[in-house]
Amino acid sequence: MSHKFCPDCGSPCESQIPEGDHKPRSVCTACGHIHYVNPNMVVGCIVEAGGDLLLAKRDIEPALGRWTFPAGYLECGESCADGAARETMEETEARVESLGLFALLDIPHIAQVYGVYRARLIGEHFAPTPESSEVKLVSIDEIPWDKLAFPSVATALRLYAEDRASGTIRTHTGIVEWSGEGSRFDLANYRLREHRAH
Ligand SMILES: [Zn+2]
Known part of the structure; x- marks a missing residue:
């Protein structure tokens, strides 16, 4: 670098x-x-609609064919929340209203910081885009845990599912890192260090 x-x-x-x-x-x-x-800032949205959330199947590398919530690199001149909403529009055509920060995840080994926002779907429209071959609402029980795109995405969704199960949505911080054992390509081999929930 x-x-x-x-x-x-x-x-x-x-x-x-x-x-x-x-x-x-x-x-x-x-x-x-x-x-x-310096590290890159990635921003994204967990988009809520009723009790469901919006996931997109990536039609671009890396992680082509795997599932994620909409997220991408923050552009100069925009706020994190605005960038997350823009990425959501670009990847899913969904218009959203931000509900605030859900997780700030450090990923030092690839020099990224993930800012994950919660957002509410405005209206009912969403659709595939050049970046996403499929876009759909899923329940918490339908999250495809073995087909998620990145450790950061899996970590944020795991925290979200835990919060939803406990009935209290909190804001999380922590460091996503490889556990040191097993394949770096298996998301199960990542852990969240120094996790704090507020
Ligand atoms: Zn020069």
């Missing part, structure tokens, strides 16, 4: 620790610009 060439002037970059810093950075050998690389 470093720049080989300067995005500003095109000259080669080299790795060095800038004065007063503590980590190697990509520094341009010509213009001196320091190119910091």
Whole structure:
């Protein structure tokens, strides 16, 4: 995760620790610009309609053919809640009203942070899109646990299902990480460390 060439002037970059810093950075050998690389923010919505929630079957890589709630990278200039609603529209054509933050999940090993919002479906429309081959409402009991797209998605849905079962929806924070055993491609081998519920 470093720049080989300067995005500003095109000259080669080299790795060095800038004065007063503590980590190697990509520094341009010509213009001196320091190119910091920071985690990406992913935002998404658990969309509620009655007692059901909206899931989409991914028609794009990675995790093509697997199920997720709508989510994607936050764009510059938008709020997390607005980005989550935009991703929901792009992936499912659903219009939503945000009900607030549900989970903020750190995924340090892939340098991502997931902001998962709860939202209410406005109207009844949703449909497949270029990003989703299938979009449907499912009950908590119908969540396809063995066909989910990512550990972050599985973790958020597990917390949501637990909250729904207990009757109290809370806001969660924690770190999603591989347990250290078994396949990294098996979502069952991930755990939520430093989980807090508020
Ligand atoms: Zn440069």
